Amino acid sequence: xxxxxxxxxxxxxxxxxxxxxxxxxxxxxxxxxxxxxxxxxxxxxxxxxxxxxxxxxxxxxxxxxxxxxxxxxxxxxxxxxxxxxxxxxxxxxxxxxxxxxxxxxxxxxxxxxxxxxxxxxxxxxxxxxxxxxxxxxxxxxxxxxxxxxxxxxxxxxxxxxxxxxxxxxxxxxxxxxxxxxxxxx
Amino acid sequence: xxxxxxxxxxxxxxxxxxxxxxxxxxxxxxxxxxxxxxxxxxxxxxxxxxxxxxxxxxxxxxxxxxxxxxxxxxxxxxxxxxxxxxxxxxxxxxxxxxxxxxxxxxxxxxxxxxxxxxxxxxxxxxxxxxxxxxxxxxxxxxxxxxxxxxxxxxxxxxxxxxxxxxxxxx
Numbered sequence: 001x002x003x004x005x006x007x008x009x010x011x012x013x014x015x016x017x018x019x020x021x022x023x024x025x026x027x028x029x030x031x032x033x034x035x036x037x038x039x040x041x042x043x044x045x046x047x048x049x050x051x052x053x054x055x056x057x058x059x060x061x062x063x064x065x066x067x068x069x070x071x072x073x074x075x076x077x078x079x080x081x082x083x084x085x086x087x088x089x090x091x092x093x094x095x096x097x098x099x100x101x102x103x104x105x106x107x108x109x110x111x112x113x114x115x116x117x118x119x120x121x122x123x124x125x126x127x128x129x130x131x132x133x134x135x136x137x138x139x140x141x142x143x144x145x146x147x148x149x150x151x152x153x154x155x156x157x158x159x160x161x162x163x164x165x166x167x168x169x170x171x172x173x174x175x176x177x178x179x180x181x182x183x184x185x
Numbered sequence: 186x187x188x189x190x191x192x193x194x195x196x197x198x199x200x201x202x203x204x205x206x207x208x209x210x211x212x213x214x215x216x217x218x219x220x221x222x223x224x225x226x227x228x229x230x231x232x233x234x235x236x237x238x239x240x241x242x243x244x245x246x247x248x249x250x251x252x253x254x255x256x257x258x259x260x261x262x263x264x265x266x267x268x269x270x271x272x273x274x275x276x277x278x279x280x281x282x283x284x285x286x287x288x289x290x291x292x293x294x295x296x297x298x299x300x301x302x303x304x305x306x307x308x309x310x311x312x313x314x315x316x317x318x319x320x321x322x323x324x325x326x327x328x329x330x331x332x333x334x335x336x337x338x339x340x341x342x343x344x345x346x347x348x349x350x351x352x353x354x355x
Contacts, residue, residue, distance in 0.1 A: 019262015
């Protein structure tokens with residue numbers, strides 16, 4: 001396996017291959033369409049949330065099974081509650097204005113959306129480039145911060161087998177999805 | 186084969202398969218799915234063309250090295266995968282302005298592109314401040330039970346509901 005990780009060219013190809021599968025699935029899910037994303041944010045169509053929660057439940061349960069064997073290492077993101085709230089709200093405002101997110105906009109381009117390319121992709125590159133330029137200042141004025149939740153995962157705090165926590169949590173998420181279906185959303 | 190030609194699959198089937206894919210990338214590449222970092226790397230690659238020194242000295246580009254890597258190829262792959270999927274089902278279509286936008290907001294191309302660039306900018310900036318996007322935080326981070334990711338994902342939706350509400354009415 002170590003040879004597999006060290007082979008840089010192979011990993012670039014694997015990234016491309018995984019991307020093809022990811023893009024294929026996003027398009028089949030309908031979330032590369034502007035209308036599907038906007039109608040999720042207008043709370044009319046819950047396709048985006050259904051896909052996300054089904055993916056979260058699946059990955060979370062698979063992690064729960066394999067993590068105790070020590071074969072995988074988690075990579076929880078750094079930052080703070082503050083960066084998550086400010087950054088998250090800004091992201092959301094842009095999300096509703098553009099109608100795609102960074103992953104689905106690539107899928108939108110692949111299925112023919114011109115506004116995704118000359119609007120969305122260009123905008124995201126500009127906005128993230130602006131952040132990189134301002135990074136030092138944002139750190140100085142303490143907008144970019146780290147707190148005790150940085151790079152922490154609840155998986156690493158568990159006293160018992162992860163499934164003892166994640167099965168009941170999955171059940172709650174499934175109940176929520178069941179509720180959405182039952183009220184016709 | 187017929188299933189591959191269908192226009193849409195059940196969101197639950199798609200979600201479970203993305204969940205499995207996310208786990209496979211972890212096993213095979215030691216990576217979780219995420220898209221937004223590739224855009225900041227691209228911004229660095231472009232800036233490098235006209236101001237190499239500035240990029241080399243920038244603290245952020247030292248963390249997110251502007252080069253073609255696994256995640257960058259992933260985003261290129263998304264474009265290709267969506268192209269294949271939409272061609273198989275016959276749903277590939279050149280769309281300049283989304284129909285919903287034309288019907289409810291404006292038929293002007295200039296307005297749509299300007300608004301899309303503005304939305305993309307705010308989103309790109311927010312993604313960097315939050316440290317991820319709908320896939321990086323919303324799927325990968327949330328499935329790793331990170332508090333930061335759950336808070337970010339919830340804020341993505343709060344912000345999105347707000348701006349979509351302002352544009353289309355609540």
